[in-house]
Amino acid sequence: MQEMPTAITMKPLPALVTVVHQRDTLVPFHKDRSASSGMPCFQSSVGLPECPKGVMKQKKRFQKRQRIMKRKAFLEKVGILKGRGNTDQLNGVKKNSTECLPGNFVKPVPEEMAQNGNILTTSSRLWESNTGFSAGVLPSSYPNTPCPFLMPSKLVAVDCEMVGTGPRGCCSELARCSIVSYNGTVLYDKYIKPKQPVVDYRTPWSGIWSHHLQNAIPFNEAKNEVLQILMGKVVVGHALHNDFRVLGYFHPTHLIRDTSKQKILLLKAGFPAKQSVSLRKLAKELLHQNIQCGSNGHCSVQDARAAMELYKLVEAQWEADVQLKVAMGAHELSIDHNESSSHYMDDKYWPEDLHKDSI
DSSP states (O other): OOOOOOOOOOOOOOTTEEEEEETTEEEEEEHHHHHHHTOOSSOOSSSOOOOOHHHHHHHHHHHHHHHHHHHHHHHHHHTSOOOTTTBOTTTOOBTTOOTTOTTOOOOOOOHHHHHHHOOOOHHHHSOOSOOSSSTTSOOSSOOOSOOTTOOGGGEEEEEEEEEEESGGGOEEEEEEEEEEETTOOEEEEEEEEOSSOEEEOOHHHHOOOGGGGTTOEEHHHHHHHHHHHHTTSEEEESSHHHHHHHHTOOOOGGGEEETTSOHHHHHHTTOOTTOOOOHHHHIIIIIOOOOSOSTTOOOHHHHHHHHHHHHHHTHHHHHHHHHHHHHTTOOOOOOOTTOOGGGGGGGTOSOTTTTTTTO
């Protein structure tokens, strides 16, 4: 007899895998996985299902960590960060280093290196002479250790005195502008004739008398002279937005060092970080100097020197903080140009009853 062929047994497809026909495309998927994850029971070849929220959160955390690591690597490359255990977490300065720390002197740098690389030598930052801020003694803010961020020639301090024009003398116009160098040398100090007739000289506060403006230079001429000095410089001052307003000029924000907004100075003087403190109070607490006293009013040269002395007290910390912000792309230091002129009252320039006597 002819032997009958044995029947071929067909094994069923695994229960876990199913083939779905969708728009002429076969797409396999896993039943148990889709059921447990709550996903649809088929997978389209046209549109992929949305990722679960947990996956998206993990992805965002991963991307954020990647950005942080890139920034850290960049800061280490430019020398702001040096590695764990070797740097100060606040400003990236070596803990055991003598550079940029108050009360220490930096190691001398070879002369040719200083010239070619713009590195500061010790002698270039030492106090060479008394600025006249405190007669007979060295200033109380004896310069800190030379900081490798800025050359002294790039730093100036400015202060302006205003008089009142317009109705009741309520409009402030520039009447005197003074600029001093890092060491307190007067670079510019001139009386300036306002555009409008002066209604109130504000002498007890501005120190301006009528005879000061008789031979004063026109405003536009003075503005051009001042801007030639300020261009490209780091400008130090107290409540600088008032000075720039009367000059009709806006300095680059990353080149401004406003002592009225520096938290390190305020805390060092014992004031709250967000409090508005006058230059006179800061000079009294930190420099142990009495300024803006007497009946002759304020002196813009003296005020500019005082602002520079205050800056020197925290120069290393301030510049390290600025450099860190610049390196991280966050150097937009805000100046509130919409701030009213009443902020100038911080130094008690214009008491409430001032205008009553000037009508």
